[in-house]
Amino acid sequence: MADPHVHILALDSATRVCEVALLSVHGLQRQRYERSHDGTGEHAETVLPMVDDVLRQADLEREQLTAVAFGQGPGGFTGLRVACGVAQGMAYALGLPVLPVVSLQAMAHAIDGDEAIRVVAQDARMGELYVAAYAQPESAAQGWQSLCEPMLISASDLPVWLARQQQQWGAIDIRLLGNASQAYPELQLLQLPGLVKHAQVLERAPAHAIADLAYLAWLRSEGVSPAQAAPLYVRDKVAFTTAEREQGQGGNPKARPVFEITRMQSSELGAVAEIEKRTQAHPWTVAQFEEAVAAGYEAWVIREADQVLGFYLLMVAPDLVHLLLISVRPESQRRGLGHQLLRHCEARAEQLGVEGVLLEVRPSNRNALDFYANRGFAQVGVRKGYYPNGPLGREDAWVMKKTLKPAGDA
Structure with missing residues (x-):
């Protein structure tokens, strides 16, 4: 051949x-x-x-x-x-x-369907599950996009974890894959709005x-x-003493706390400005963030427990929203937090009834261009000399837009 x-x-x-x-x-x-x-x-x-x-x-x-x-x-x-x-x-x-x-991720990729998010929950023995979440790719040239990297949680915690994640993802269809419900029959009773269980168990x-x-x-x-090349292990310890189990230990590492996205508070402006300083060449100051919040801009943070890990800032216009800033602290990147923030931003835009999200990005920032392109944004224009660029003078900005379906549309 x-x-x-x-x-x-x-x-x-x-x-x-x-x-x-x-x-x-x-x-x-x-x-x-x-x-x-x-x-x-x-x-x-x-x-x-x-x-x-x-x-x-x-x-x-x-x-x-x-x-x-x-x-x-x-x-x-x-x-x-x-x-x-x-x-x-x-x-x-x-x-x-x-x-x-x-x-x-391969399990999420293996079946057909048009749901927005797929959660894979696989039996990890000892009353625990391997769990990960993936968002639908924007095109056939992409794989399912990671929302939550694989982690280990107690099987009894899956309903609570799913319910809290669904609050952040919004009212969208979620398909549950894997053999968790077969290994733990009580999970067959799990009911959440928009949750679809796959009829065929993927082993x-x-x-x-x-x-x-x-x-x-x-x-x-x-x-x-x-x-x-190396295997991916999320459990390094497979046996616990009686004393350890009495203390509630049952996996290593324990499940990561659920990420929460909430409105930015004045007490968090310092942490937000520090993330901005560490991730941007020309960062906003605390005073600029204070002015933006006072002016009514949409300002949201993503946190793990009491720690701010990232944020975004949104200006609302009559027919669209303008994403001014979005950032995740360096040590928390590549965990799907940026994707969660962007999805939350899009959900807010739909709730506000606008047609799309607009943003600017440096053409030299290839990672950012790929990030937005992989999530459905397309270039619609150029702003000449938009960004300061140190001794090189000024750099253009690519204007990118994603068109949305406003809430309530068919």
Whole structure:
């Protein structure tokens, strides 16, 4: 057969079923080849023969592979090590990049549907769950976007956690995936407005979904060297003494506190200005924040317990809202907080009945441009010399807009 342009090999051994998938892409054409083996403790012996099988099906040699992907967890320690170790070994031998894929994200990606958010809750044993949340991608070229990174919570805490998260996400459809309700039947009674439970229990991340997400990551040049590849563990301790359990310990680390988004208070202006100072080249001052709040601008913070982790500032106009500032403190970035703040901003815009959200961004800030583009914003104009740029003088601003459906529209 003709050699397709890209060949992604995906491995998964996080559960009792070991799976191998090969995704071959040539232009708009895709072909998938898969093998699986059900047998706890047999993954190390069966995974490489399955790799050879899918390569024979595709009429390929190992040297024709583009990258090797694996489901990095969370999951059982031994199982995760098998897929990771085999991916590392093949990548070292063949000079290929490795593409680690979060297993819960692959589960969110594996089914069809148009709900806004998918929550994956997977049995972690010992009365606990691995939980993560993902937002619908803006286009087929993206994977489901992380809202809450994988964490460990008590199974009994899932209803409370979901209810509080739903308050922040707004009145939108949420699909619950995973095998949590099968492992803990009491969760089958869980009822929340807009909550949709998936009829088919997903026991694991399908290897073909891992391959799909790995291909998107490869397009973004997100491969890592074999030495950097590692499983994702959210539980480092699997046994607790009687005394520890009596003290309420049951996971390591414990579930992260629920993030809350609330209106900015005067007592928080100092913390907000400090975040602004640490993240912006030309930051606003406390006095400027005070003036904005006094003028009636929408000002919101996201906090964990009593600590402010980020904020946004919004100016309301007759037909749209203008996002003036949005920022997350450096040590709390890459946890989905910026995405939560932006979704909250969009929800406020819809509640106010306006048609869209407008913002400016430096064209040199590639991370910010990608962040907004991946969330549905498009460039609609340029403001010449909008930003101060130190010794270089001034820098233009790209004006970006996202059109919304105001609350109450069909």
